[in-house]
Amino acid sequence: MAEQVPHPHGADRLCAPAEQAYAEALRAGRIPREAAREAGCLIDLGLLHPDPAAPDWLLPTSPQTVMARLLRGIHEDIAASQTRTGAVVAAFERFAALGGPAPSGGEAIRVLDGIPRINAAIDDAIAGCATESLTIQPRGIRPERILSQALPRALDMLDRGVRIRTLYTHVARYGPGLADYLRELEGRAVEVRTLDEVTDRLLLFDRTVAIIPAAADDTSALELRHPALVDFLATVFERLWRLAVPLAETMPVATDMEGVTHRERVIAALLAEGHQDAVIAQRLGISVRTCRHHISRLAAALGSGSRTQLGVRIAQSGLDAHPR
Incomplete structure (x- = not known):
């Protein structure tokens, strides 16, 4: 895909390619992403966004929604922004006449x-x-x-x-x-x-x-x-x-099996499901190194000398069920 052309302007001062692409999107309901190649500002400004069901197509945001978003910031400093407010209204009332999505407050x-x-x-x-x-x-x-x-x-x-x-x-x-x-x-x-x-x-x-x-x-x-x-x-x-x-309560630390902590029991259940070390670490929010340290402790507690044997020992000891 060709690189988008930068546009140093705001949504109230659209360039000619952006006006043409946005108007066409409102009329048709969507446009191919390639058709907006020279108007990348429309995506940056939130006037067009990818279609969840078809990544190569872009959907228009309703003009009323865009105008409301811009006016929210403008009204925070109304004294210095009256001129720009008029420009936003003038720009988007013209686009609103073309149709497009209803101003429902946001797409599903x-x-x-x-x-x-x-x-x-x-x-x-x-x-x-x-x-x-x-x-x-x-x-x-x-x-x-x-x-x-x-x-x-x-x-x-x-x-x-x-x-x-x-x-x-x-x-x-x-x-x-x-x-x-x-x-x-x-x-x-x-x-x-x-x-x-x-x-x-x-x-x-x-x-x-x-x-x-x-x-x-x-x-x-x-x-x-x-x-x-x-x-x-x-x-x-x-x-x-x-x-x-x-958070104010003490979290579970150990199980009823001597030498096996609560976290190691959780890791044992995930190992029994067939997950790799990196996946287990990501799910528990710990590093892979910490995860492997717990697996080593678990193997030692269960008397296992290999990963295959560890799986068998986990099943035999009942640690293949997640602790509640």
Whole structure:
């Protein structure tokens, strides 16, 4: 695919190729990605986004939705932005006459390409959140830098009366950053629980919009607004929440088998399912090196001299079932 041509302008001052491509997308309902090659700004500005069912096609965002997003920022500093407000309205009222998606507040499934688009969607969802924020954070210990960046947004939601609940893996308990983060939120409507393993990252706001990863490297995500999909994800969260251990409680450390810790029992169950070391480490939020250390301890406790023998010993000892 040819490289997109950069366009140093905003959505209220579209260049000629962008105007033509956006207008055609509104008339037809979608356009081939190649047709917008010279108007890459449309994707950067969120006016076009990939079709989840056909990656080679682009769908238009409704002009009313784009205009509302731009005006939200403009009205924060209305005195300095009156001229630009008029330009945005003039530009998008003209496009609105061409038709396109109804201004329903967002498409049922929207592909978010690139970190800037993902962060913008998260910011919009947080700004609109009024009652509840549910989050699942995998991958073990959260970096202190990430938690520090998240703190102002959490405080803003709490000030607006939003209740925050977050699920982590047990490993996250050992990160100093999480303790500092929660200390800043002490006494507020914040609850944290942990599990041996959780799903991929999930952000769920007011049970109306969910954001989940669409690529392993986190460079693509899906914004979901379909009620059935959002309700399904909310149900998954609630069921995991009931199984999780509140952060204020002591997590399980050992099993009734001498020399085998709770984590090693979880690893034993995952080994019995046939998972490789790297997969087990990723699911539990630990490093591969730490995972292999636990496997070595498990082998020693069960008197196993090889991986094949270890599998047999795990089954014989009953460790092939996940601990509750």
